[in-house]
Structure formats: C-alpha cells, structure tokens
Amino acid sequence: MSWRAWGAFAALGIIWGVPYFFIKVSVQELSPVVVAFGRVTLGAVVLMPIAWRRGALRSLGRHKAAICAFALAEFVIPFSAISYGERWISSSVTGILIAMVPLSIALIQRFFGVHERLGVWRILGLGLGFVGVAALLGFGTISGPLGWAAVGCMLVATLGYAIGPLIIQRHLAGLDPFGPLAASLAVAGVVLLIPALLSLPARMPSTQVLASMAMLGLVCTALAMLLMFYLVGHAGASRAAVITYINPAVAALLGVSLLHERLGLGGFLAFVLILLGSWLATRGAATPHGRVAEAV
Numbered sequence: 566m567s568w569r570a571w572g573a574f575a576a577l578g579i580i581w582g583v584p585y586f587f588i589k590v591s592v593q594e595l596s597p598v599v600v601a602f603g604r605v606t607l608g609a610v611v612l613m614p615i616a617w618r619r620g621a622l623r624s625l626g627r628h629k630a631a632i633c634a635f636a637l638a639e640f641v642i643p644f645s646a647i648s649y650g651e652r653w654i655s656s657s658v659t660g661i662l663i664a665m666v667p668l669s670i671a672l673i674q675r676f677f678g679v680h681e682r683l684g685v686w687r688i689l690g691l692g693l694g695f696v697g698v699a700a701l702l703g704f705g706t707i708s709g710p711l712g713w714a715a716v717g718c719m720l721v722a723t724l725g726y727a728i729g730p731l732i733i734q735r736h737l738a739g740l741d742p743f744g745p746l747a748a749s750l751a752v753a754g755v756v757l758l759i760p761a762l763l764s765l766p767a768r769m770p771s772t773q774v775l776a777s778m779a780m781l782g783l784v785c786t787a788l789a790m791l792l793m794f795y796l797v798g799h800a801g802a803s804r805a806a807v808i809t810y811i812n813p814a815v816a817a818l819l820g821v822s823l824l825h826e827r828l829g830l831g832g833f834l835a836f837v838l839i840l841l842g843s844w845l846a847t848r849g850a851a852t853p854h855g856r857v858a859e860a861v
Contacts, residue, residue, distance in 0.1 A: 580785055583785060587777040595766055603781070612787050632737070633749075635732045643729075646718040650715035650719050660817055664839045
C-alpha cells in the first residue's frame with residue numbers, strides 16, 4: 566500500500582471518529598433534524614460539482630430507486646437517529662454502539678445476495694460482539710427511559726449503515742462512486758428540508774455550533790467519503806474495512822477527554838469485546854457472488 570493510501574487510511578480513521586463529538590456539540594442548540602439536514606446539504610454542495618465535472622451524473626437515471634434507498638439508509642435515517650440519540654447518551658457510548666455495523670452486515674448480508682460462509686471464528690465473533698453490547702447496556706452505562714430510547718436510535722442507525730453498503734454492492738457497484746454519492750446526499754437534503762425548516766432555531770447558533778456543523782458536513786461527510794472511495798480503490802476493500810475498528814477509539818477518546826464523559830468498566834469492556842467480535846465476524850473474503858463495499 567502506497568504512502569498516500571496510508572495517509573488516507575490514517576486521516577479517515579480520525580475523521581470518522583469525530584462526528585459523534587461534533588454532533589454532541591451541535592444538538593445543544595440545534596434540533597437533530599437540522600443537524601442531519603445541514604450535514605447532508607453541505608456534503609452535497611461540495612460533491613455535486615465534482616460529480617458534474619466528472620460526468621458521473623449522466624448514467625444515474627436507471628438507478629433512481631437504488632439511489633433513493635441508499636440516501637434513506639445511509640444518510641437520512643442514521644444521521645437523524647444518531648443526532649436524536651446523542652441528546653440522551655454520551656458521544657463515546659454512541660461511537661461504541663455504532664461499531665456494531667460489521668456485525669449487522671454479517672447478519673443481514675444474505676438478504677442482499679452476498680453469501681459468505683459463517684465459520685467457527687465468525688460465529689465466535691458475532692457472539693463476542695453481542696456480549697459486548699450486553700456489557701455496554703448492563704453495567705450502568707445506560708440509564709432511564711431516554712437512555713434506552715437513545716440505544717434504540719443507535720440500533721436503527723446501525724441497521725441503516727449496514728444496509729447502505731449492501732445496496733451499493735448489489736445495485737450501484739458498477740458506477741462512478743461520485744455520482745451516486747452526490748445524488749444520494751442531494752436526495753437526503755430534499756427529504757429533510759421541510760422537517761428542518763419546521764424546527765429551525767429561534768436565534769443564530771453560537772460560533773462553536775456553526776463550526777461543528779461545518780466540520781460535520783465538509784470534513785466528516787464530503788471529505789470522508791472521498792477518502793473512503795480513494796482508499797478502497799488504491800488499497801482494496803478488505804484493508805479499508807479496518808477503519809471500522811479505529812473510529813470508536815477516536816470517539817471514546819474525544820468524549821472522555823474533551824466532554825468529560827465517563828465510560829466506566831462496562832464501557833471499556835464492551836469496547837474491547839465489540840471491536841474483537843467485529844474483527845472476527847468480518848474475517849475472510851466474499852464469495853464470487855460479490856463483495857460488500859465498505860463505504861459506510
């Protein structure tokens with residue numbers, strides 16, 4: 566792997582670990598829907614001109630249904646659900662729960678025509694991952710009805726993040742990725758427009774919140790997706806998948822150090838078990854029926 570690919574790998578590992586921190590800051594003054602809308606709109610504004618210049622939008626007419634489904638599964642539902650959930654649980658716990666994405670992919674991929682053999686190690690990985698989730702939820706990290714509602718939001722977001730790359734693999738794999746990505750962000754912005762307008766803040770958000778929104782849209786969405794497609798193209802999808810195991814560590818570090826969040830023994834134990842389980846559950850290569858695109 567070239568030094569540029571290693572640089573993209575390191576940058577993406579950090580970039581996709583910080584959204585939960587900026588979401589936590591943003592939802593202090595903005596509604597969750599506004600946060601999600603701002604993020605996808607900024608991403609679309611950056612990526613749409615690039616896709617246009619590359620001519621990547623010309624062949625999307627036959628893939629309208631897949632693009633709309635991807636927009637809902639990858640952007641509208643997860644971005645909104647995570648923003649809602651982070652009003653009630655910490656950003657570090659959010660990052661750990663979202664680490665269940667590889668486990669979710671391993672469980673539902675057969676419904677999307679991806680057939681990978683579940684050997685002993687992968688079954689063990691799934692078991693460890695679910696034990697980690699149980700540890701996270703059972704050691705006092707989550708408390709109260711709103712805390713459990715937030716867990717439900719994260720489970721919904723995790724399912725969306727798992728379905729998104731499976732849609733790419735099944736329906737959009739042969740296209741220039743810039744086209745479907747830019748179009749999906751634009752569709753997500755249209756879907757969220759009216760709910761966002763109905764929940765606009767009464768006054769201008771603080772500079773800190775505006776800066777957080779800029780980071781979410783420009784860096785954590787637009788730049789991150791460009792880096793992911795570059796990394797998959799130059800290093801391979803299997804190596805790019807390791808990003809999934811770095812992001813929760815960054816999220817936990819930022820939450821504990823900057824937001825003074827406490828994970829406790831259950832949180833750290835869950836962190837280790839979920840990451841180990843995810844690694845074991847995603848070992849091996851896809852069969853000739855196709856490989857899942859890890860552009861989560």
